[in-house]
Amino acid sequence: MERSAGYLTLLGLLLGLATTLPNKDDWDIYSFHINSTVTSRYATTVITSRVANRMDESKEIEFHVRIPKNAFISKFRMFMDGEVYDGVVKAKEQAVRQYTEAVSRGQSAGIVSSVGRTLEEFKTSVTVAAHKKVTFELTYEELLKRRLGKYELQIHARPMQPVTDFKVDVNINEDAGINFIDIKGGLSTKDLANAITKTETAKQAWIYFYPTVDQQKVCDSCSDNGLNGDLVIFYDVKRDASFGDLVTKDGYFVHHFAPSELPRIPKNVVFVIDQSGSMHGRKMQQTRVALIHILADLAEDDFFGLITFDSEIFHWKRELVQATQKNIDQAKKFAENIQDRGSTDINKAVLEGSRMLNAHPREDSASILILLTDGDPTSGETNPERIQANVRKAIAGKFPLYCLGFGFDVNFEFLEKMSLQNNGLARRIYEDSDANLQLQGFYEEVATPLLTDVTMMYIGGTNLTQTNFSQYYNGSEIVVAGMITDNDIESFVPEVVALSRNSRVTFSNPNATTGTASVDRIQRVWAYLTVKQLMEKELQLSGPEKEKVEKEAMDLSLQYSFVTPLTSMVVTKPPGEDSAVLNKPKEGGSTLPSVPHVGSSGRSHSVASDPGLRHHQYSVSRKAPKLNDDMDMDMDMDGAISMTDMMMPYRPKVLATISSIAATDAPPTQRFLLRPANVSLPLCFDLSATNVKLLHQTSRGLNINGEINPEENGGFRSIVINAQSDLSIEVKTTGVTVKEGQTSTHYSSLTQITAGSVTVIIQDKDIDVSFGDVRLVILGHEISGRKFLWPVFRQLPLDNEAAGVLAANLDYEEKTGAASTIKVKGQAVTVSRSTATDYSVPGPITVDCWLLSVQEAFQRPSSDFYN
Structure with a gap:
């Protein structure tokens, strides 16, 4: 926890x-x-x-x-x-x-x-x-x-x-x-x-x-x-809609349901606490601390009960009482004096907790039974299956049972099965210094019930994951996935029915969205949920039914690897x-x-x-024949660098994107994005040039220039890095060429290159270039089969000597009261709202921006950025 x-x-x-x-x-x-x-x-x-x-x-x-x-x-x-x-x-x-x-x-x-x-x-x-x-x-x-x-x-x-x-x-x-x-x-x-x-x-x-x-x-x-x-x-x-998010695509759907604007339902909760001898020491002390904090968080319209057990049962009160301040203070004193002793009669304790809740029916409330134990049943009824049958009969589906297993000595599978049979779950509490916080954290998850008897209905749906839930708690979420029969979206009608604090409520939304998730992703969500829930079901079964569910879960696991x-x-x-x-x-x-x-x-x-x-990693050494001595890269790239799913910069001062290019002899036009911290939208400006000065740092002889691709969607066809007097590195979509003096070497597969003080790492998704305190990533994109490069600095020089379109480090401020005016180095500039496509993120996205000229953006002539 x-x-x-x-x-x-x-x-x-x-x-x-x-x-x-x-x-x-x-x-x-x-x-x-x-x-x-x-x-x-x-x-x-x-x-x-x-x-x-x-x-x-x-x-x-x-x-x-x-x-x-x-x-x-x-x-x-x-x-x-x-x-x-x-x-x-x-x-x-x-x-x-x-x-x-x-x-x-x-x-x-x-x-x-x-x-x-x-x-x-x-x-x-x-x-x-x-x-x-x-x-x-x-x-x-x-x-x-x-x-x-x-x-x-x-x-x-x-x-x-x-x-x-x-x-x-x-x-x-x-x-x-x-x-x-x-x-x-x-x-x-x-x-x-x-x-x-x-x-x-x-x-x-x-x-x-x-x-x-x-x-x-x-x-x-x-x-x-x-x-x-x-x-x-x-x-x-x-979460604007109480119905939640329903995404459909190609015959599958996923529904995320998490309404929050609902009245809290008062609860009836009984805590059943193990005080057997094995709880001696820190376990008992942490349980007392957690219980005292939990009691303090009860709302005044809650009712609660508190019992401890070893081979016997010890009541604070034999019936549930209201969580008034007086009752809470008395219960805290009882909790402070819980002492470890005796053996463990889980059967008797859980049945007594069930009796207390059953004896206290209250309309418009939610009942919860919480068991904390650190061991196996050792007295009274000790057969796990008979205990589970007794508890299932006593609870009869009227409220959930949550079992908290303290430490690794506990029979966790026994607790998990008993919880699942009674609409709850089991959680292991680890014997660490924060065990009391684990206990408190679990309680917070179930402290605020908002709905009970939740039924998720999907007319026209089939192969559904779990659709019935005993309770829905504030801060949680119910997820259901399934298939739409014959992909007939017109006949697919989702609806949620549940009990709220004062009435029966219905949630519906006829406007499902297709969303951006691929059909493969939605299918895998359905498969993931189905396998998880089948394995929970398998735990509760035996005989042929168990084998049938196991096979269904295994087949689905194999299908989706x-x-x-x-x-x-x-x-x-x-x-x-x-x-x-x-x-x-x-x-x-x-x-x-x-x-x-x-x-x-x-x-x-x-x-x-x-x-x-039992609870540790096992491994053994093994030897293989010595591999051949020819130096080889660890992955073949067929002579080209594949650059998809690109990465963002380390510390992006400037992001860039391409505007459309006219089919003329004029220089291509490229749109850049700046993201100042004090401005509500990014700034964008257009630069018409064929060769662009990206970053020049004269003091160390570092020049990085880019050649714009004149085709539609633009981008850079090459990026050249000149470092020192005799080192040049040219990056294209087909590889990297390194020239040192009169020697020229071309690389087109995964490798790491060290040339002088420059390190170049060619990867399957990008190219990293490091030079002192400068770190540049050269991303690649492919649109309609055409590849182009995109440069982004992850780390700019620490000094202020660097120049270039990607080395800007100016102060920008949105003028108060006038969203269409930006201050650049103290000068007011009028801007207009526009859009740009950002290629410095995985998958291009269109963003809104404040458009201004390059001269206004940098307070310098645009020719300063031509190479």
């Missing part, structure tokens, strides 16, 4: 958590990228790590990735010596059989998954020949879950060495509109805050984290070993190396299959039965 003030586990991508753990003396991680795209709350995150073996002998190189527990890995690939090695998702029994066969042949094979607090960890390795490279690429997907009024994308970075080319790129696209966005976490503090760029429009946001090598050593938990911490992105969408608890990914490797098997564990269960493992002693034992491995 996270802090109530901050964390919503996308439980929301991150975003994603990624870690590469090398021996930094042997390996060079020269590029590490995390790229997360969120469309309509569905996050797809791609982690790419490029590693070089700089040694004179073969080395085993490892790749670690940590991802949210709710995410499904959907793709894994390795690139070596021009070959691609793909992971293949199979039914778990097939993958385990492959693992067993490898062990029987005396080979070592890795089961590479483990359980953490909010994460799962994937690890694999491959042997890389001397002076060779490998690229790892992993993709995972997750539907972000709204909690306490926000979504969360969390990214953890721990590469264990500073990385020259380190990037985190996040693009959020919400048709409903973005209400707010915030960035927190240890990687947003100190000097690292300067490495974060955030750009927003009404419906999109871009967050870019591009720390320099020096910045990667300065966070609270960072050191000379590089980054070690979290980048956490919180956001929410605008999801690594779920029912499937595994076989990670293929070069000839001579063993495959590894990636499993997704169930919460609280073993991460490893019960198959023989040959240990270092040569004796076999069951990995899953080894308690020392």
Whole structure:
């Protein structure tokens, strides 16, 4: 459970958590990228790590990735010596059989998954020949879950060495509109805050984290070993309609329902607290602290009950009482004196809590039962199935049961099944210093019921995900996906019926939108939700029904290449190396299959039965034949640089875009965008030129110029960087040419080039150029089959000597009371409203801007920007 003030586990991508753990003396991680795209709350995150073996002998190189527990890995690939090695998702029994066969042949094979607090960890390795490279690429997907009024994308970075080319790129696209966005976490503090760029429009946001090598050593938990911490992105969408957002496309739909302008429903809540001997010490102390805070947050129209239990039951009051200040103060004193003792009779305690709620029927209210325990039932009725049957009969669907399992000794699957059978959920409370905050945070999620008996109806819909919900809480969200029969949108009628505080309410909206999400994305949301809910259903069943649901979930997982608890990914490797098997564990269960493992002693034992491995990563070393000695790039690009899904700048002072070009001999016209902090809209201006001075820094002999493409949509056909007297670097869509003196070398595939004091990194999506304190990214776009370049500075020179159209650093101010007047260096300039297309973001977007002339924008003649 996270802090109530901050964390919503996308439980929301991150975003994603990624870690590469090398021996930094042997390996060079020269590029590490995390790229997360969120469309309509569905996050797809791609982690790419490029590693070089700089040694004179073969080395085993490892790749670690940590991802949210709710995410499904959907793709894994390795690139070596021009070959691609793909992971293949199979039914778990097939993958385990492959693992067993490898062990029987005396080979070592890795089961590479483990359980953490909010994460799962994937690890694999491959042997890389001397002076060779490998690229790892992993993709995972997750539907972000709204909690306490926000979504969360969390990214953890721990590469264990500073990385020259380190990037985190996040693009959020919400048709409903973005209400707010915030960035927190240890990687947003100190000097690292300067490495974060955030750009927003009404419906999109871009967050870019591009720390320099020096910045990667300065966070609270960072050191000379590089980054070690979290980048956490919180956001929410605008909610103008109570019906929510309904997106349809090509026979599929997704409905996000989260009304907020509703009266709060008073609640009846009973807390059932384990005080058995195993709760001794910090567990008990933290429970007391949390309970006291929770009691203080009860509203006066709430009714509550409080019981503790071990082998016996202890009531504060035998019936529910109103949450008056007097009653709350008395209940706090009771909570302060809870002492651990005895064994654990969960059956008796939960049945007593159910009795208290059943004995207190109240119209226009919502009842909730919350159980906190840290152990298995050890007294009274101890058979889990009989306890579950007793509780299900006592509750009879009238209210939800939430089970909080404290620590790892608890039988979490037992609690999870009991919660799901009674319209609730189970949550693990981790034995950390903030356990009391985890408890408080969970309570906040259910503290404000707004609707009960929610029924989501879709006439003309089929293959629907869950449509009935016992309660809807403020700050949460209900998501339903499905198919539209025969894609007949005219006959598709969605409607929501529920009970509010004083009446039965109906929500309807005939105006569904097609939105910007692709049909593939909507299908994957439907598949993701369906698999999740089928696995919850499977947990509650037995016999043939259980097998049927398992098969349905597994087939869907295989169809969409999801690594779920029912499937595994076989990670293929070069000839001579063993495959590894990636499993997704169930919460609280073993991460490893019960198959023989040959240990270092040569004796076999069951990995899953080894308690020392139950909640930890297991890996083994393996050797591969030495690869050939010919130096080769880790990915072939067919002689051209593919540049799609481009990135935003590190610190964008200037963004640029292209206006239409007339088919004449006149110089092409290019429209640039400036984004001053104190102006409501970007500024835009047109510059007619063929060769443009982008940045000139005379003191260090640095000149960067661009040649405009005269065709429609413009862009740059080439960008030339002249550094020092004898070094020239020319970038085109077909590659990079480096001239040092009389020597000229052309590069057209992934590589890193060091020429003098300039470093050029050619990647599959962009080209990075670094020269001292200057960092330029050259992006690429393709429109109607035509490719062109676009330059954006991530880091401008620290001094004020630089000149050029992309080196502007002026003061702009919107004149108060006159939105059509801008002050530039103190001079008032009249502007008009216009639009421009911004090519410095992934996928061009049209933005509104204040149009002025280039002379007015810079208070200098336009000829100063011609080369």
